[in-house]
Amino acid sequence: MQLSGTAALVTGAASGLGAATAAHLASLGATVYGLDLPKAVESAPARPDGVTLLGADVTEEQPVRDALARIAADGRPLRLAVSCAGIAPSARVVGRRGAHDLELFRGVLNVNLVGTFNVMRLAAEAMSAQEPDEAGQRGLVVNTASIAAFEGQVGQIAYAASKAGVAGMTITAARDLAQYGIRVVTIAPGIVDTPMMAGFSEEVRSGLAATVTFPQRLARPEEYAKLVALIADHDYLNGETIRMDGALRMAAR
Template identity: 45%
Template structure:
């Protein structure tokens, strides 16, 4: 799919991987609607993107909030061609912790609701909007790109909630691609390794350095523009479908 003049919704687009993706897409001629809970950062990002960018406050866990964001995107830009899901949260809690205290069920439910259910909530409504598009020469109407994590495969101690949600995102990629094939809508997932995002920047060196050591090459954190470059390639390469791509410098995370 040619990115020029295509309309993209990006969850978590106010910072980190989502913001880098917004910048890359706009640079290639796309128009971007940022969906985020952070109104201050979201509004600033949209202003910096100029006429090709806009922002709408959105709670990905709410059907009503996402439906309103999708409607606002179509009203502003006329259509939706691409959906990139970057919104997510982390957690650090063992299944059973000290003094035999079990994992807080509320924490587990919150992470699942944002990372897994929120991703599906957005993509299902975006896909319904994409179905109204005129197909291109490949009979393609839209592209969905979700964000998982290497934790889906190499979840560490204390990552049970996070790994479960990212494994769920990986697991639903192919069924979604199959569900939407007749409409000409592709679905792929990126599973990033350790990236230089605000979440990782907040971690102390004792957390970051062992992860960098587990990375084969290059031995550093990933740069958000590298994630964004893969997003652009997935959109432009119409034969990529139903796939999860690790973007991780060869990292294979150890138990801790």
């Protein structure tokens, strides 16, 4: 699927994986619309050419519909939707303060799983109404899980559950949307050097890198962005969750 001359929607686009993906897709000729929380959009650094940041909460319907209406009004066909928005608080099922806070668990699932589903369903609806390309494709949805979906560590119960849900949606969504010529693929990153990691000491970062089989370093956000572009270019990738982790298998802690 060609990206040049098309529109792409990227969530969590003010920083980290989303920002890298938005910039890379724009460099390939796509007109990119990045969604993030309004406060994150306001404080985001200067955006590259071809990227428009819009304030929106991915867990709410109307802001996402408004963004899709903006894309439609600008006239380029929406061919790609990438969900990178997510949160990763840590808490054990039972910890020193008692049982895991139920609202915290709900909140993580709401952002990571419900937010991903919300963007996917609305973007796919918009794609389904478009004319297909010469290969019969109308679009591609790329969602973000995590290797925690498969090997969640201590304290990751909410995060692991939410990301396992994202991975679990993949094949069903691909089957549901096949009739419209829309593919669905999920990426499950390992340890990525995002702004969230910047708060850790160099000793901690080096220790994390040492757990990766090869290459023995943290992944770069740009590598995630390149994988999104590869999936777009590779029309036969569909219904799959792809680990991007340097062969890392997470230990319990």
